[in-house]
Amino acid sequence: MDEKRYQRKIYLEDKPRGEAVNEILEAASLSPKTEFIPTSEALGRITSEPVFAKVSMPHFHASAMDGVAVNAEDTYEAHEQRPLHLSKGEQFVYVDTGNAIPQQFNAVIMIENVQILDDETIEIIEPATPWQHIRPIGEDIVQEEMLFPQGHRLRPADLGALLAAQITEVPVAKKPLVTIIPTGSELIQAESSLTSGKIIEFNGTVFANYIKEWGGEPDLKAIVRDEPENIKKALLDAVEVSDIVVINAGSSAGSKDYTVHIIAELGTVFTHGVATRPGKPVILGQINGKIVVGVPGYPVSAYLALEWFVRPLVCQYLQIPVPKRQTLEVKLGRRIVSTMGAEDFVRMNIGYVNGQFIANPLTRAAGVTMSLVRADGLLVVSPDLLGYEQGDTVEIELLRPLEEIRNSIVFSGSHDLTIDLLSSQLKRQRNDMRIVSSHVGSMAGVMAIRKGEAHVAGIHLLDPETKEYNVSYVKKLLAGQEVVLYPFLKRTQGWIVPKGNPLKVNDVAGLAEAQAEYANRQKGAGTRILFDLLLKEQRISPEQINGYDREMFSHLSVAAEVKGNEKAAGLGIYPAAKAMNLDFIPVADESYDLLMTKAFFESEQGRWLVSIIQSEAFKIEVDKIGGYAVASDAEPIYI
Amino acid sequence: MDEKRYQRKIYLEDKPRGEAVNEILEAASLSPKTEFIPTSEALGRITSEPVFAKVSMPHFHASAMDGVAVNAEDTYEAHEQRPLHLSKGEQFVYVDTGNAIPQQFNAVIMIENVQILDDETIEIIEPATPWQHIRPIGEDIVQEEMLFPQGHRLRPADLGALLAAQITEVPVAKKPLVTIIPTGSELIQAESSLTSGKIIEFNGTVFANYIKEWGGEPDLKAIVRDEPENIKKALLDAVEVSDIVVINAGSSAGSKDYTVHIIAELGTVFTHGVATRPGKPVILGQINGKIVVGVPGYPVSAYLALEWFVRPLVCQYLQIPVPKRQTLEVKLGRRIVSTMGAEDFVRMNIGYVNGQFIANPLTRAAGVTMSLVRADGLLVVSPDLLGYEQGDTVEIELLRPLEEIRNSIVFSGSHDLTIDLLSSQLKRQRNDMRIVSSHVGSMAGVMAIRKGEAHVAGIHLLDPETKEYNVSYVKKLLAGQEVVLYPFLKRTQGWIVPKGNPLKVNDVAGLAEAQAEYANRQKGAGTRILFDLLLKEQRISPEQINGYDREMFSHLSVAAEVKGNEKAAGLGIYPAAKAMNLDFIPVADESYDLLMTKAFFESEQGRWLVSIIQSEAFKIEVDKIGGYAVASDAEPIYI
Structure with a gap:
C-alpha cells in the first residue's frame, strides 16, 4: 500500500457540534439488547x-409489633373498669413483628398493653380496632x-x-462494546523504557475508563503503527464485533493522518472537523453500519471529543439521557478571548474567596493533560461570542463536587516544593480541606491577593534598595488592604547545573562567558528578580545571556531543562537540583513567606494551615528534603 | 445457651446522632492500608x-507542529524580499508533531510556511523566533x-x-472489608419459595451495594437463625477478619433481640438507640477492636442507619470526607409534623410545577422500601423543631439528579394500570422525560392540580345527580383555573372476587348478606364514590358492610387483598382482577380522564404525553391488557 495514496488534506470543516452529533445518532440508531x-x-x-x-x-398480613393477634370484635367489651380475659389459641396467639396473622384474627395488641395471667390466659383493658398494628398484604x-x-x-x-x-x-x-484503537508509530507502553521521540500511550486507558464510567464495555486494543494497511485491518476487525469504534489520532490533516481517507474508502465520512476549540480535528464516519469516531491525539481534545460524540452513542444504546453536569455561577478573574464561529471550551480553576466564586482560565494548550486534572470546571463560550470580560458573571460546568471547591485553599504566587508537603499534611488532618496551587510567580501572587483571587500567596521578593524581602513590596502593592505576612521558611537559591558543572558556572559573568543555555524564569518570579539584580550588580546585560527570553514556570521546570543538556544552566532552589540529581552552587539565602488576607488568616482554614506549618510532623518532612530552615517561632506580620 | 439470659430490654436511649458517630469514629480510628x-x-x-x-x-523538546526544525539564529535574515535557503541536515530537518527536536535546533517553522525547492533545500521568507512551536520538556x-x-x-x-x-x-x-450478617429465623433467600410468615432477605444485598458504592469491600454472609450461640459465633468470626461489622436486625428491644446483650458480653456497647425517626433502634459497639453496627430490620431505618454510621467509618478508612448530597430549596405542599427531641428523616417527592419545586412527604412507615425507591429527596427536621407548615420553604437533600426531577411529569389522582404503560412508552420516545405517579384517588388528584402540586391527574368521578363523569366536579372545584380535561379511556368497574366467586357476590345487597370481607378504597377515590352510590341506590348502610372502614390505595391492592382469602371481595377495574387471576363481575362503565393545567397541556412535555396517548403503539399495548377502550379521536375539553 502506497502512502502517497493518502494525500495531505489541509483544510478541515468547521461543522457545528450539535449537527455533527445528531448525524451520527441518526445513522447509528443504536438500540439496547x-x-x-x-x-x-x-x-x-x-x-x-x-x-x-x-x-x-408483605405477601401475607403481618404483625407490625410484638404482641398478640386477636379478633377485634372479641375485644369490644374490654375496659379499664372491666378487664377482659382472652384464652390462647381460640381468642389470641402471640406474634412477633413480621409474623403472619392467622386468618381468624384481624388486629394486634402490643405486648406492653397485655397482662399475662398464665400460660393460657391474658387480660386486656382496652378494645382493639380492626387492622390495628397490621401491615396488610402489599403495603x-x-x-x-x-x-x-x-x-x-x-x-x-x-x-x-x-x-x-x-x-x-x-x-x-447489555453494555455497548466500544473498541478503542490507539495508532501512532511514536507510541510506546508506559512500562517500556523512554527514549527521545517516543511517547507513552495513555489516551487509550483514559478512554476505556470514561467509557466504563458511562456504562459501556471498553476493549482497548494494542498500539497500531502508522501504516495504512494496519489501520485498515484494525478498523475492519473492530467494526465486525463492536457497537462503536474509537480510533485515536491520525484524525488531523498531517502527512501521516491516513484515517479519514481509510474511513472514506471503507465506508462513509460524515464529518471531518467540528467548530470547537480544542477538539476541531475530529472524524465521524461509519463502516459496515458501525459508527467510527476518530479523535485527535492531544489529550484534552481527545477527551472532549470522546464526551461529545461517544458518550451520546453509549447513552443512546442504554436508552438514557446524557447526564448533565452541575453548573455554578462564577465571576471571571481574567478576560477570556474566544474564536468567533467556534465553541471554546476553557478549563477553569475556581476559588471560593471572600464569599464569592472566582474563576480563572488554566492553560488552553490542548496537549496539557494536567489542565484537565487540575480543572474545577469547564467554561463553554458559544460560537457567537468573542469571549468575556474580567469581572463578568458566567455559568460554568463543574468537573468536581461543589463541596470540594468550596473547601479548597487557593494558593498562588511562587512555587516551592514544600507546598506539596503542606498540602499532604493538611489533608492528613483535615481530609475535607484541599490546597489548590498555581505557580504564577511572586508578583502575580501578590496581585492575586489584591484582586481577591487567592487565599494565600508564597512570595520571595527582594527589594534591591533595602535588600529586605517581601515587606516593602506588600506595603507598596497592597496599601489599604488588611493582609498578614507569615514568615514561612528560609531557603537557598543557587545555580542549577549539570552534574560536575562542566561549564564551571559560579556567577553571571561566567554564565555569559561560557554562553551557557540559560533557562530563565517568567517575569514577576522572585527568582527572575534575583537574577536581574545579579546581572545589574555585575553589569552584565540581558543580551549577553543566551536564553534570557526563555521562560520556565517553576524551579522543577528549570531543573528539567538543565537535566540532559550539558550546556544548560538555571537559577533555582536546592531541592529542585537535588530532585533531578543535578549540581547546585549556592548564591543567596532568601525568605519565602506566606502572604494571606487577614480574613483568611483568622478563618478556620487559615488556623488549620498555620497549625500544620507549626507542627513537628511538617518540620520533619521539610528537613528530609533539605536546604530549608523553617521559622520555628514565627510571628505573623500584620500589614 | 439459655435464651432467657438475654432478657427483654424495653427502653432504648435517644442519643444525638452526631455524638454517637463521633464516639465510634474515635474508638475505631481506622487508618488506610x-x-x-x-x-x-x-x-x-x-x-x-x-x-x-x-x-x-514531554520528556524531550517536542515539535508542536508538522514542519521543519531550525536554529532560529540561522533564519534572522529571511524576508519576503530576500528569501533564505536552508540545506537539509545541517540547517534543518523535517519534523512531525510530537517528534523530538535535535539538540542543535531550537525552533520549528510550520510546513505551510516552507517552500520545498528540492530534496535537500527549502526556502523561507520569515525568521523564526527561538523556541517557537516547540513543546518544552515538562510542559x-x-x-x-x-x-x-x-x-x-x-x-x-x-x-x-x-x-x-x-x-x-x-x-x-485498600478497601475496608465490611462483613454483613443478616439474622432472623423468618428470613429466606429470594430464590426460595414463599410461605406465610417467611420474609425475603434483601437488606444484606442493599447494604453490600451501598458499601461498594462508598468504596468498601462488602462480604455478605449467609442468614443466621435467631439463636444467641449462632449470632455470637458469626460476630466473633467476623471481627477476626473484617475492618467493620454490620449485623442486621435484632437491634431493637423485642424478646428475640439478643444482639445488644451479645455485644455487651463480647465487648463494649457505646450506644443503643439514637434520637432519629426512623432509625432509632441502632446498636453501636466494639468487639476485639472492631466496630460493630447493629442496624434495625425495617429497610428504611436500616439504610439510613448504614449511611449514618457505616459510611463515615468507610470514609475514615479511605481518608476522604463523607460526600454531601446536593440540596434544593422547595416549597412544602403539605404540613410536616415531627417529634421534638429527635431528628426526623422524611422521604419526599418533588415536583417542578408552574416554575417552582413543590415537595410532599411520602409514607413515613419505616417498613416501606418503595418509599426510598420513589423518594426524590430527604427532608431532615432538626430535633428542636415540631415540623413545618404547608407553604414553608425548606432545604432538601436530593436522592436523584436535579435534572431528572426537573424533567418529571407529576401524575396524581386515581390509579390505573395504563399509566405505567404510558410511562414506559413515553420513556421510549423521550428518555429524558419521566412520569412520577402517586395513587391518591380522584378527588385528591383534582386538589393536587388546584394547589399546583401536579401536572396531570387521572380522575373518574361520577356525579350522582347527572350520572355524568368528571366535568361537573372539575367545573365546581377548579372554577377560575385554566385546566383541560383530556378524554383518556373508558373502563369497566366490577366486583373482584376469588376464582369461582364462592360467595356469589353480584351486587351490594349480596355483599352485605354474605358478610364478605370487603376491601374498600380510600375516601375520595372514584371507586369509593361509586361504591357509596351503589349502597345508596340499594339502601344498604355502610355498617352492613364488613370491612367498610378498611382502605386500600389502588386497584391492585384490592385484588391482592382478595387473593388468597375465600371470603373477600372488592370493587375495582378488570385488569387488576385479571393480573391476579381473580374473577370479575362487571358493574359499570366509566370515563377515566386526564385533568391537566392548560399550561402543562400546551408545554413540550404535555404535547409529548398527548402524542404518546394518540400513538398506535400505545393503543396496541392497552388492548393487550384488555377491558379498556381508548378514546381514539378524543377532543380535549377546555374548562
Whole structure:
C-alpha cells in the first residue's frame, strides 16, 4: 500500500457540534439488547424493559409489633373498669413483628398493653380496632405493580425492592462494546523504557475508563503503527464485533493522518472537523453500519471529543439521557478571548474567596493533560461570542463536587516544593480541606491577593534598595488592604547545573562567558528578580545571556531543562537540583513567606494551615528534603 | 445457651446522632492500608499517599507542529524580499508533531510556511523566533512534581496523567472489608419459595451495594437463625477478619433481640438507640477492636442507619470526607409534623410545577422500601423543631439528579394500570422525560392540580345527580383555573372476587348478606364514590358492610387483598382482577380522564404525553391488557 495514496488534506470543516452529533445518532440508531443478570449484581445497570413485581411485600398480613393477634370484635367489651380475659389459641396467639396473622384474627395488641395471667390466659383493658398494628398484604409492594420503567439506573435500594418482589434476575441493557484503537508509530507502553521521540500511550486507558464510567464495555486494543494497511485491518476487525469504534489520532490533516481517507474508502465520512476549540480535528464516519469516531491525539481534545460524540452513542444504546453536569455561577478573574464561529471550551480553576466564586482560565494548550486534572470546571463560550470580560458573571460546568471547591485553599504566587508537603499534611488532618496551587510567580501572587483571587500567596521578593524581602513590596502593592505576612521558611537559591558543572558556572559573568543555555524564569518570579539584580550588580546585560527570553514556570521546570543538556544552566532552589540529581552552587539565602488576607488568616482554614506549618510532623518532612530552615517561632506580620 | 439470659430490654436511649458517630469514629480510628495496583485498573480508587511524577511529559523538546526544525539564529535574515535557503541536515530537518527536536535546533517553522525547492533545500521568507512551536520538556508534567495528594479519588483523566508520568502502579487505600450478617429465623433467600410468615432477605444485598458504592469491600454472609450461640459465633468470626461489622436486625428491644446483650458480653456497647425517626433502634459497639453496627430490620431505618454510621467509618478508612448530597430549596405542599427531641428523616417527592419545586412527604412507615425507591429527596427536621407548615420553604437533600426531577411529569389522582404503560412508552420516545405517579384517588388528584402540586391527574368521578363523569366536579372545584380535561379511556368497574366467586357476590345487597370481607378504597377515590352510590341506590348502610372502614390505595391492592382469602371481595377495574387471576363481575362503565393545567397541556412535555396517548403503539399495548377502550379521536375539553 502506497502512502502517497493518502494525500495531505489541509483544510478541515468547521461543522457545528450539535449537527455533527445528531448525524451520527441518526445513522447509528443504536438500540439496547437485553440481558438478564442476577439482581444482586445489577448495581448501576440500566433496566431495558419495565419491571413488574412478582409477589407482594408483605405477601401475607403481618404483625407490625410484638404482641398478640386477636379478633377485634372479641375485644369490644374490654375496659379499664372491666378487664377482659382472652384464652390462647381460640381468642389470641402471640406474634412477633413480621409474623403472619392467622386468618381468624384481624388486629394486634402490643405486648406492653397485655397482662399475662398464665400460660393460657391474658387480660386486656382496652378494645382493639380492626387492622390495628397490621401491615396488610402489599403495603410496600403490590404484586404486578411496575417497580421500574425501562431506562432506570439501579441503585442499592432498588435492588432491595427487586429482591423483595422476588425478581432475582433483572432485564438490563447489555453494555455497548466500544473498541478503542490507539495508532501512532511514536507510541510506546508506559512500562517500556523512554527514549527521545517516543511517547507513552495513555489516551487509550483514559478512554476505556470514561467509557466504563458511562456504562459501556471498553476493549482497548494494542498500539497500531502508522501504516495504512494496519489501520485498515484494525478498523475492519473492530467494526465486525463492536457497537462503536474509537480510533485515536491520525484524525488531523498531517502527512501521516491516513484515517479519514481509510474511513472514506471503507465506508462513509460524515464529518471531518467540528467548530470547537480544542477538539476541531475530529472524524465521524461509519463502516459496515458501525459508527467510527476518530479523535485527535492531544489529550484534552481527545477527551472532549470522546464526551461529545461517544458518550451520546453509549447513552443512546442504554436508552438514557446524557447526564448533565452541575453548573455554578462564577465571576471571571481574567478576560477570556474566544474564536468567533467556534465553541471554546476553557478549563477553569475556581476559588471560593471572600464569599464569592472566582474563576480563572488554566492553560488552553490542548496537549496539557494536567489542565484537565487540575480543572474545577469547564467554561463553554458559544460560537457567537468573542469571549468575556474580567469581572463578568458566567455559568460554568463543574468537573468536581461543589463541596470540594468550596473547601479548597487557593494558593498562588511562587512555587516551592514544600507546598506539596503542606498540602499532604493538611489533608492528613483535615481530609475535607484541599490546597489548590498555581505557580504564577511572586508578583502575580501578590496581585492575586489584591484582586481577591487567592487565599494565600508564597512570595520571595527582594527589594534591591533595602535588600529586605517581601515587606516593602506588600506595603507598596497592597496599601489599604488588611493582609498578614507569615514568615514561612528560609531557603537557598543557587545555580542549577549539570552534574560536575562542566561549564564551571559560579556567577553571571561566567554564565555569559561560557554562553551557557540559560533557562530563565517568567517575569514577576522572585527568582527572575534575583537574577536581574545579579546581572545589574555585575553589569552584565540581558543580551549577553543566551536564553534570557526563555521562560520556565517553576524551579522543577528549570531543573528539567538543565537535566540532559550539558550546556544548560538555571537559577533555582536546592531541592529542585537535588530532585533531578543535578549540581547546585549556592548564591543567596532568601525568605519565602506566606502572604494571606487577614480574613483568611483568622478563618478556620487559615488556623488549620498555620497549625500544620507549626507542627513537628511538617518540620520533619521539610528537613528530609533539605536546604530549608523553617521559622520555628514565627510571628505573623500584620500589614 | 439459655435464651432467657438475654432478657427483654424495653427502653432504648435517644442519643444525638452526631455524638454517637463521633464516639465510634474515635474508638475505631481506622487508618488506610496501602496497596499498589495497576494504574489502568485504579478508576475510582483513593490515593493513600501523595504521588510524584517519575518522568517529565514531554520528556524531550517536542515539535508542536508538522514542519521543519531550525536554529532560529540561522533564519534572522529571511524576508519576503530576500528569501533564505536552508540545506537539509545541517540547517534543518523535517519534523512531525510530537517528534523530538535535535539538540542543535531550537525552533520549528510550520510546513505551510516552507517552500520545498528540492530534496535537500527549502526556502523561507520569515525568521523564526527561538523556541517557537516547540513543546518544552515538562510542559505538561515536570518530573518530581506532585500529581496528587493522598485522599484523591482517581478519575479517568487522572489515570492518563499517571501513565504519562510513567507511574504504572499507584498506591491506593485498600478497601475496608465490611462483613454483613443478616439474622432472623423468618428470613429466606429470594430464590426460595414463599410461605406465610417467611420474609425475603434483601437488606444484606442493599447494604453490600451501598458499601461498594462508598468504596468498601462488602462480604455478605449467609442468614443466621435467631439463636444467641449462632449470632455470637458469626460476630466473633467476623471481627477476626473484617475492618467493620454490620449485623442486621435484632437491634431493637423485642424478646428475640439478643444482639445488644451479645455485644455487651463480647465487648463494649457505646450506644443503643439514637434520637432519629426512623432509625432509632441502632446498636453501636466494639468487639476485639472492631466496630460493630447493629442496624434495625425495617429497610428504611436500616439504610439510613448504614449511611449514618457505616459510611463515615468507610470514609475514615479511605481518608476522604463523607460526600454531601446536593440540596434544593422547595416549597412544602403539605404540613410536616415531627417529634421534638429527635431528628426526623422524611422521604419526599418533588415536583417542578408552574416554575417552582413543590415537595410532599411520602409514607413515613419505616417498613416501606418503595418509599426510598420513589423518594426524590430527604427532608431532615432538626430535633428542636415540631415540623413545618404547608407553604414553608425548606432545604432538601436530593436522592436523584436535579435534572431528572426537573424533567418529571407529576401524575396524581386515581390509579390505573395504563399509566405505567404510558410511562414506559413515553420513556421510549423521550428518555429524558419521566412520569412520577402517586395513587391518591380522584378527588385528591383534582386538589393536587388546584394547589399546583401536579401536572396531570387521572380522575373518574361520577356525579350522582347527572350520572355524568368528571366535568361537573372539575367545573365546581377548579372554577377560575385554566385546566383541560383530556378524554383518556373508558373502563369497566366490577366486583373482584376469588376464582369461582364462592360467595356469589353480584351486587351490594349480596355483599352485605354474605358478610364478605370487603376491601374498600380510600375516601375520595372514584371507586369509593361509586361504591357509596351503589349502597345508596340499594339502601344498604355502610355498617352492613364488613370491612367498610378498611382502605386500600389502588386497584391492585384490592385484588391482592382478595387473593388468597375465600371470603373477600372488592370493587375495582378488570385488569387488576385479571393480573391476579381473580374473577370479575362487571358493574359499570366509566370515563377515566386526564385533568391537566392548560399550561402543562400546551408545554413540550404535555404535547409529548398527548402524542404518546394518540400513538398506535400505545393503543396496541392497552388492548393487550384488555377491558379498556381508548378514546381514539378524543377532543380535549377546555374548562
